[in-house]
Amino acid sequence: MRSTFFHIPFFLLLIFTSTTAWADSSGNVVDKTQSLSDGADIYKHICQSCHMSDGKGAKGAGARFPALAKNPKLQSAEYAASVVLNGMGAMPWFAVTLDDQQIANVVNYIRAHFDNHYTNAIKPDTITMMRPHLTEEYE
Template identity: 70%
Template sequence: MRHFPLISSLCLTAGLLAGGLAPGAAYADSASAVAGKMQPLPDGEAIYRHICQSCHMPDGKGAVGAGAQFPALAGNPKLKSAQYPAYVVLNGFGGMPWFAGLLDDQQVANVVNYVRTHFGNHYTDALKPEDVSEMRPHLSGEEE
């Protein structure tokens, strides 16, 4: 079995965050997560900086390394539809973990809208929290 330290570290961090947060709250950094201090992330930029940029990079251009590829968000035509990045944030895709248990509907909308209007993207049709709510995965046995 090959071991990828970067991927293991990212998965561990995502697991710590997803397992230790109430919906609608997030840790400012991994040190705060370990210490159990919660700080809400106020907007899409803050969510991106604290959750997304470690893989997708501060400039949104993505990265390749440690046996993984993190897609560029900069100039990405897949962002034309707001539903696509919202689905990926909620459910994960490929090597990306899901964040449905970490981010509330407003936070998902905020980060999707941020990514779609930054990094050379100019998609201005805003995703609304109500749109995210309709897309949120439901666990079996959970009422819709």
């Protein structure tokens, strides 16, 4: 009985001190993406983890990441930009993480690769007009 009273506080202390985690602030994520300018680099570092290197997406473990390869929805550059800006379903929004030029670059890259042959490029000015009005908390 006496050893039980010793062990319980010891294990509680061990549990609470060993599970403390420190996360980067969201500002650090933005700082790390600012150096990415090329659409291919942005895709590789941000999009590829879900949509795969070949753009064919993935299924499994209860998740579905849509294919970008041969995707007819990408015919509209504005649609693709809207999804990147605002997110959709499980996809996060990147309106805070990426600037207008980066979003235009990655959208144009996706629309011109992975067996997509859409040549009408979206311009950063269009992204600016589409950008959601964010509160100061996120800017």
